[in-house]
Amino acid sequence: GEDVEQSLFLSVREGDSSVINCTYTDSSSTYLYWYKQEPGAGLQLLTYIFSNMDMKQDQRLTVLLNKKDKHLSLRIADTQTGDSAIYFCAEGGNYQLIWGAGTKLIIKP
Amino acid sequence: NAGVMQNPRHLVRRRGQEARLRCSPMKGHSHVYWYRQLPEEGLKFMVYLQKENIIDESGMPKERFSAEFPKEGPSILRIQQVVRGDSAAYFCASSPPLDNEQFFGPGTRLTVL
Numbered sequence: 451g452e453d454v455e456q457s458l459f460l461s462v463r464e465g466d467s468s469v470i471n472c473t474y475t476d477s478s479s480t481y482l483y484w485y486k487q488e489p490g491a492g493l494q495l496l497t498y499i500f501s502n503m504d505m506k507q508d509q510r511l512t513v514l515l516n517k518k519d520k521h522l523s524l525r526i527a528d529t530q531t532g533d534s535a536i537y538f539c540a541e542g543g544n545y546q547l548i549w550g551a552g553t554k555l556i557i558k559p
Numbered sequence: 560n561a562g563v564m565q566n567p568r569h570l571v572r573r574r575g576q577e578a579r580l581r582c583s584p585m586k587g588h589s590h591v592y593w594y595r596q597l598p599e600e601g602l603k604f605m606v607y608l609q610k611e612n613i614i615d616e617s618g619m620p621k622e623r624f625s626a627e628f629p630k631e632g633p634s635i636l637r638i639q640q641v642v643r644g645d646s647a648a649y650f651c652a653s654s655p656p657l658d659n660e661q662f663f664g665p666g667t668r669l670t671v672l
Contacts, residue, residue: 454601485663492563492650492663493602538601545592545659546615549601 452476456539456550463558468526470553472539475520480543482515484524487536487552496524496537531557561585563653563664564633571670578638578645580667584653591634592661593626596648608634641671 454474462468474482480501485493499506499513499522506513512525522541526533536554540547564583572578584591589610594602604618608628619626623641628634638645648668652661 458599481659490568490665492565492665493652494663495660540601545590545607545654545661546604546618547602549603551599551601 452541452548454539454541454548454550456537456553458551459554459556461556461558462529464529464531466529468524468529468533468555470524470526470537470539470555472522472524472550473520474522474539474541474548476541476548477517477520478543479541479548481541482513482522483538483540483542483547484511484513484522485538485540487538488534493538526555529555529557531559533557563588563651563662565649565651565664565667567667568665569668569670571672572641573672574642575640578641578669578671580636580638580649580651580669582634582636582651582653582664584634584651585655585662588653588655588662590654590656591628592652592654593634593636594650594652596650596666598647602650605636638669641669643671645669646671 483498484496487493510527514523536552538552539550591608593605606626607615623639625637648666650666651664
């Protein structure tokens with residue numbers, strides 16, 4: 451069946467770039483999403499990319515999509531303590547998204 | 560404009576009891592979605608509702624689980640005769656008509672003893 455895989459943890463130093471990776475299996479997905487979940491809060495849509503795009507940049511966030519390898523990444527430049535959260539990758543074409551298990555981003559001082 | 564509200568935030572039930580989870584969508588949103596998240600897993604779609612209608616319940620277990628979104632009041636996810644395997648975080652999301660972007664609530668963490 452369809453599946454989305456992410457590493458469970460990523461640790462980076464404050465000020466460095468964070469790169470969170472995701473692989474998926476459904477090549478027919480129209481959209482790929484990144485959501486952020488802070489402790490005790492709901493999931494917040496960070497950014498999304500259409501499947502016909504390779505890259506999308508939004509301030510400190512850069513999303514790269516490699517359709518051939520079914521690989522999606524989220525790069526956060528100049529990582530700050532406020533970026534500590536769990537980041538979820540999701541794919542889909544309508545309301546039924548397939549979700550990864552989330553990557554917990556840990557910021558070291 | 561308040562975000563999506565869910566209550567309670569934490570719910571503890573003993574096996575065999577009923578759990579009722581509530582979700583109030585954002586103002587102007589008529590579409591509600593429920594998801595379940597087991598520990599160290601991604602969210603799994605359960606059900607999609609519009610006011611007074613179940614649009615898609617393909618992710619709902621066939622027994623013990625039901626959902627409604629009445630004309631007035633919050634959406635309710637009801638789990639009868641809970642078992643330990645029902646312990647999870649249950650997230651609700653809402654969206655306005657004609658827009659796929661879903662706005663999520665903080666979730667209800669259900670623990671079954």
